[in-house]
Each structure stands twice: as structure tokens, then as C-alpha cells.
Amino acid sequence: MSYLNGNTGYRKDILTTRSVIKKGNYAVLEPDGLVKNTIPGFTQCEITILASPLLGASFVDYLVNAAPGGGNRQGFGVSGEEIFFYVFEGTVKVWNEKEEAVVTGGGYIYCPEGTRLHFENTGDRAARCFLYKRLYQKIEGYEAHTVIGNINDVDWVPYEGMEDVLVKDFLPSATNLGFDMNFHILAFKPGACHGYIETHIQEHGAYIYSGEGMYVLDNDWIPVKKGDYLFMGAYCPQGAYGVGREDMFAYIYSKDCNRDVRL
Known part of the structure; x- marks a missing residue:
């Protein structure tokens, strides 16, 4: 196990945190103390799991830092899950079974249920990203579709x-x-x-x-x-x-x- 902020060993002060956990109600997670997780399918990636059902959420949020060449090529997501992936900074190729694109900071892809997210850092520096998954709730007569875009192209x-x-x-x-x-x-x-x-x-x-x-x-x-x-x-x-x-x-x-x- 390693820490998101890279700090290890003894601190110069007493142990303290700004994080507040009230399961099922709310939580505030400060970066200090968060750990990096290993998840199969991700290569050359540092991943931190944030919200999850264990916290009381109906979804899972992640922070992903992908080194150059890193990513998930085998596909992320299982049957019934919808996926959202956002790039804070970096150059990342994203794709599912329907579409593909290269996105930069502000870029994103939504993968509807029935598809899986694939991504690769094609840039020369680390890519910092946000990842989300949730069980899709189907209703008769409607379905979601793949969306790829860049939020910088959207007006406030x-x-x-x-x-x-x-x-x-x-x-x-x-x-x-x-x-x-x-x-x-x-x-x-x-x-x-x-x-x-x-x-x-x-x-x-x-x-x-x-x-x-x-x-x-x-x-x-x-x-x-x-x-x-x-x-x-x-x-x-x-x-x-x-x-x-x-x-x-x-x-x-x-x-x-x-x-x-x-x-």
C-alpha cells in the first residue's frame, strides 16, 4: 500500500485529519491519508477509490493517474454498469465498442451499459483522470448512447x-x-x-x-x-x-x- 500524496513515515506533529466520515449520510475526504489501490486490468496506473457502496453510495468514484503508455486496454466495466471517464490533464485515447477519440484536458467519454471503457495515455506526461461507475436503470422505450466531448467547448x-x-x-x-x-x-x-x-x-x-x-x-x-x-x-x-x-x-x-x- 502507498499513499496518494506520497508522504510516508513519521510526521512532525500529532496525528490529525480533516476527513469526516458519516456512512450513508455524507463524507469529506482530504487527500492526506488516501491510499493507492491495485485494480486488475489497469497498467501503469495509480488508482484511489473514493466513494463506494461501503460508504453508502450507489456508485463508485476513482482518481486515476496514468503514466505515459498506461491505461486499461482490456476494458473496464461489467454487464449492467455505465461508465464516465474525465481527463483533468494529459492526452488520452479513449474508446468503447462504439466510438473512439483522443482527448486532452477537459475531455471525457460516457460509456453506456453494454459497452466497456478502454483508455491509454498516449502523451509524454502523466494523465490525471476521474472515473465513475454505476448500475444503469433501464426503462422501456429509452436507452443511453456513447458521448465523447470536451467540457471546455461548453459555455457556462x-x-x-x-x-x-x-x-x-x-x-x-x-x-x-x-x-x-x-x-x-x-x-x-x-x-x-x-x-x-x-x-x-x-x-x-x-x-x-x-x-x-x-x-x-x-x-x-x-x-x-x-x-x-x-x-x-x-x-x-x-x-x-x-x-x-x-x-x-x-x-x-x-x-x-x-x-x-x-x-
């Missing part, structure tokens, strides 16, 4: 009419019921916040890639920053302020949608 939209809170959508879930989930980027300019405390059935997994914020999770106000990961369970009250002095407080996050509740 004011979130609920607020000019200092901005959002981008990755998938066409708003207009296509074949999709049962979506990924978004939400960004807060310094001092901006949600318009209200949200309480809903949808779960979120959120990776903060920029800035600093104060997040309320089940009435606990917690400072968070770039590199932190958040899990928000169903009905967990949630909202945030952007508090950084310079960069926008921004994160990429998942949300289940377009389905009724199963009993």
Missing part, C-alpha cells in the same frame, strides 16, 4: 439565474430520458453561494479541483478546498459558499436523475 450557464454561480452539463440528460445520471461542473465566484440549502433524494460525488469553500452537510459547516472529495447521500442537507480569494470554488460532480423510486 448561470446557475438558477445567479450570475456569480455557474454550471456546465456533460450529458444530454435534460432532454433524453435514456440517461439516468449526469455530470456537471459547478463554480462559485468568491463570495457566491447556493440560493438555499438543498435537500433531495439524489446522491452526489464531488471532486473539488479549484479554490476553497465552506460546505454545509447535514447542518455541519466544513471548510473544503482543492483536492478534497465529497460524498452527499440522499436527503443530506447541502449547500456551499465560495470563500477563496482568487480562484473560483469549482467541482465536478455526479447526480442520478430521470427515474422513479424503486420499492
Whole structure:
């Protein structure tokens, strides 16, 4: 086992952490203390498992750092799973049984149920990526399809009419019921916040890639920053302020949608 941040041995202070774990409700994972995991099929990759059913999530989130030439060529995903793969930085060839492309920072691929993700770092430096999987919920008359794109080609939209809170959508879930989930980027300019405390059935997994914020999770106000990961369970009250002095407080996050509740 090795650590995500590369720190080993004794520290110069007492043992402490900013991470908070409340299984099934919410979690905040700071980078310090997270480990690298070995998963069959991935070569020359450092992988950290974030949210999972063991935490109370209905999905699994991963951080993936692929060395040049590294990746997963045999295919990731089993029957019934849908996959989303996002490239923070690097040059990566991505493909499934339907489509292929070379993507750079901001690039992504959604692989619907029935296909598997393949990827290879074709660049000359490490590629830093985010990976997600979830069981797809089928409904009669609709199906999802492969989506490949780059979020940098998508315009920011004011979130609920607020000019200092901005959002981008990755998938066409708003207009296509074949999709049962979506990924978004939400960004807060310094001092901006949600318009209200949200309480809903949808779960979120959120990776903060920029800035600093104060997040309320089940009435606990917690400072968070770039590199932190958040899990928000169903009905967990949630909202945030952007508090950084310079960069926008921004994160990429998942949300289940377009389905009724199963009993």
C-alpha cells in the first residue's frame, strides 16, 4: 500500500485529519491519508477509490493517474454498469465498442451499459483522470448512447439565474430520458453561494479541483478546498459558499436523475 500524496513515515506533529466520515449520510475526504489501490486490468496506473457502496453510495468514484503508455486496454466495466471517464490533464485515447477519440484536458467519454471503457495515455506526461461507475436503470422505450466531448467547448450557464454561480452539463440528460445520471461542473465566484440549502433524494460525488469553500452537510459547516472529495447521500442537507480569494470554488460532480423510486 502507498499513499496518494506520497508522504510516508513519521510526521512532525500529532496525528490529525480533516476527513469526516458519516456512512450513508455524507463524507469529506482530504487527500492526506488516501491510499493507492491495485485494480486488475489497469497498467501503469495509480488508482484511489473514493466513494463506494461501503460508504453508502450507489456508485463508485476513482482518481486515476496514468503514466505515459498506461491505461486499461482490456476494458473496464461489467454487464449492467455505465461508465464516465474525465481527463483533468494529459492526452488520452479513449474508446468503447462504439466510438473512439483522443482527448486532452477537459475531455471525457460516457460509456453506456453494454459497452466497456478502454483508455491509454498516449502523451509524454502523466494523465490525471476521474472515473465513475454505476448500475444503469433501464426503462422501456429509452436507452443511453456513447458521448465523447470536451467540457471546455461548453459555455457556462448561470446557475438558477445567479450570475456569480455557474454550471456546465456533460450529458444530454435534460432532454433524453435514456440517461439516468449526469455530470456537471459547478463554480462559485468568491463570495457566491447556493440560493438555499438543498435537500433531495439524489446522491452526489464531488471532486473539488479549484479554490476553497465552506460546505454545509447535514447542518455541519466544513471548510473544503482543492483536492478534497465529497460524498452527499440522499436527503443530506447541502449547500456551499465560495470563500477563496482568487480562484473560483469549482467541482465536478455526479447526480442520478430521470427515474422513479424503486420499492
